[in-house]
Amino acid sequence: MSKLPGNAGVPLLGDKSLDFYRDPVLFCREKMEKHGSRVFQSRLLNRPTAFVCSAWAMKELLCEKSNVFLKDPTDVMTNMYGDTIVTTNGKKKNNCMHGATHLASSNSAYKIGGPRCVYTAFKQLGTELVLGLFLNVHADKEPELFQKIAQLCTQHWHGLISAPVNVKVPLWSSGFSVASEARDQLMQIIKEKLENEAQGFVGSLRSLPLPGSSCASQHLLLFISALIPKALASLLTSFTVALSGNNVLLQSLTDADYLQGVLLEVQRLWPPFIGGRRIAERDTSLAGFHVPKGYGAIYISHAVHRDPRVFEQPDSFVPERWSARNAEHKHFLCTFGSGSRNCIGMKLTDFFLKEACVYLLKHYDWCLDPPSQNLDYKWLPVSRPANPPTVSFTRFGSGQN
Numbered sequence: 001m002s003k004l005p006g007n008a009g010v011p012l013l014g015d016k017s018l019d020f021y022r023d024p025v026l027f028c029r030e031k032m033e034k035h036g037s038r039v040f041q042s043r044l045l046n047r048p049t050a051f052v053c054s055a056w057a058m059k060e061l062l063c064e065k066s067n068v069f070l071k072d073p074t075d076v077m078t079n080m081y082g083d084t085i086v087t088t089n090g091k092k093k094n095n096c097m098h099g100a101t102h103l104a105s106s107n108s109a110y111k112i113g114g115p116r117c118v119y120t121a122f123k124q125l126g127t128e129l130v131l132g133l134f135l136n137v138h139a140d141k142e143p144e145l146f147q148k149i150a151q152l153c154t155q156h157w158h159g160l161i162s163a164p165v166n167v168k169v170p171l172w173s174s175g176f177s178v179a180s181e182a183r184d185q186l187m188q189i190i191k192e193k194l195e196n197e198a199q200g201f202v203g204s205l206r207s208l209p210l211p212g213s214s215c216a217s218q219h220l221l222l223f224i225s226a227l228i229p230k231a232l233a234s235l236l237t238s239f240t241v242a243l244s245g246n247n248v249l250l251q252s253l254t255d256a257d258y259l260q261g262v263l264l265e266v267q268r269l270w271p272p273f274i275g276g277r278r279i280a281e282r283d284t285s286l287a288g289f290h291v292p293k294g295y296g297a298i299y300i301s302h303a304v305h306r307d308p309r310v311f312e313q314p315d316s317f318v319p320e321r322w323s324a325r326n327a328e329h330k331h332f333l334c335t336f337g338s339g340s341r342n343c344i345g346m347k348l349t350d351f352f353l354k355e356a357c358v359y360l361l362k363h364y365d366w367c368l369d370p371p372s373q374n375l376d377y378k379w380l381p382v383s384r385p386a387n388p389p390t391v392s393f394t395r396f397g398s399g400q401n
Contacts, residue, residue, distance in 0.1 A: 001285050002289050002290065003289065004039070004041035004289045004290065005035035005040045005289075006034075006040040006041040008041050008043045008048035009043040011046055012046060014043045015043045015046045016042045017044055017045055017046070020044060021380055023379070024274050024302070025302050025377075028051060028053055028300050028302075028303050031051065032053055032303070038303065038307065039051065039052055039054055039057050039286065040053075044298060045296070047279075047296045048296065049277075049295060049297065050291050050295055050296070050297045052297060052298065052304070053303030053304060053307070054287060054307055054309075055305075055307040055310045055311075056287065056309075057286055057287040057299075058299045058332070058334050058338065059338065059339075061297055061299055062341070063339035063340075065284060066339050066340050066341060067281075068282060068284045069278035069279065069280055069281070069284075069297050070278060071278065071279075072277060072279050072296070115369035115370075115391060115392045116392075117388045117389070117390055118236070118237050118241075118388075118389060118391045119234075119237045119389070120233075122233040123230070125232065125233075125356065126228060126229030126232035127229045128146075129228075129229075130223060131146060131224055133200075135190070135193055135201075135202055135220065136193065136200045136202055136203075145189075148189075149186065149189060149224070152182045152185050152186050152189075152225075153182075153186065153229075155179055156179050156186060157179075157381075158178070186224075187217055187221060190217045190220045190221060194216055194217060194220070202220065223345070227272075227273070227345060227349075228348065228349050228352070230381075230382045231273070231336075231349050232352050232353060232356070233382070233384070234270070234382050234383050234384050235266055235267065235272060235349075236356055236357070237384050237385070238266050238269070238270035238383075239262070239263070239357055240360070240366060241368070241385070241389055242262075242265075242317055243262070244366060244367050244368045245367050252319075252361060257323060258319060259354075259358070261319035261322035261323055262319045263354065263357065264330065264333065265317055265318065265321070265322065267333055268305040268311070268335075269306075269315075270377065271301040271302060271333075271334070271383060272335065272382055272383055273301065273335075273381075273382065274302060274379050274380055275301045275304075275334070276298065276334075276337055277298045278296070278298075279296055279297070280293055280294060280297060281293065299334055301334045301335060302379065304332070305335075311326060311329075312325065336349070360393075363395055364395055365393070365394050366391050366392060366393045366394065367391065368390070368392075369390055373385075374386070374387045375387075375389060
């Protein structure tokens with residue numbers, strides 16, 4: 001086996017985490033060009049790490065060798081959410097998610113005027129959906145509780161991108177400390193719901209044979225505050241921006257297969273999250289390169305989705321590719337991971353996304369307002385244009401926003 005291209009550097013001084021987090025897309029692009037390889041090594045979070053930017057290597061990492069490359073038990077996700085089916089290694093169980101996609105959509109959830117910051121509007125929509133579905137908290141019925149939970153979820157989420165340093169002194173608290181306090185408050189609200197609610201998902205969860213007294217509350221915390229609202233907001237923002245003033249609107253409305261191609265292309269070009277990280281449990285190989293035990297491995301979804309060996313014109317928005325050359329290549333998307341440990345909320349997010357997009361296409365026309373905006377993306381912690389775009393929506397037949 002060959003040595004991984006690149007250099008992992010020396011501990012601490014050779015760490016490239018700041019360079020990566022500053023601009024992960026540029027970081028990977030420069031390394032790929034320098035080493036002539038879509039798999040290379042560097043030092044991330046002070047650990048020698050294999051960076052996977054190849055579609056084939058991603059499949060090897062997440063599918064063929066999922067029993068070799070394991071979740072990191074010390075990562076921030078585990079610190080912030082505890083022991084859940086997302087953070088635990090081993091066989092994943094999805095029982096608690098069966099049937100969760102039977103949420104009836106309310107038209108009020110899609111009331112959009114203009115011009116609006118679409119990312120904010122869609123994040124509100126995602127929050128309404130998950131809190132209504134999983135916790136029986138509805139913005140129109142319990143507005144104060146809804147706003148409190150939404151604010152706490154935002155504070156808690158920021159713990160995932162904060163240094164895991166729990167410091168609190170007069171007049172100042174670290175971001176991780178604020179996130180930990182938000183988590184404690186959310187857990188208290190969730191526990192009260194579990195004790196008092198007999199209906200809906202939260203009521204059903206109590207009857208499941210879950211291990212441990214805190215298992216149900218930890219999973220509810222995961223469902224309401226983790227990734228679904230952010231993923232939905234990111235993908236819907238990219239969808240509205242990509243189709244703004246685009247003649248594919250009419251075709252995607254009348255052709256369900258074409259709409260599916262549009263949504264796959266949105267996921268391919270603008271995945272909500274930059275990727276995922278694993279740790280090598282033993283000496284192994286990846287894409288023909290030797291990976292020593294203890295090495296990290298991170299797949300970069302943005303780069304995987306633009307691997308030119310799989311996707312011709314990798315930087316172009318081409319929905320037609322999914323009914324032609326790439327018709328059988330959906331498995332090369334890692335928007336929500338891949339393999340046995342893919343995202344537990346993948347089907348639910350896909351359901352929400354399609355419902356929202358179909359509703360928008362049936363009822364609205366829209367355009368960027370103002371027409372000229374800076375749409376350069378930021379990729380962490382959630383991908384979206386760095387300057388949140390504003391869009392005007394006009395309801396069909398009304399002439400009104």
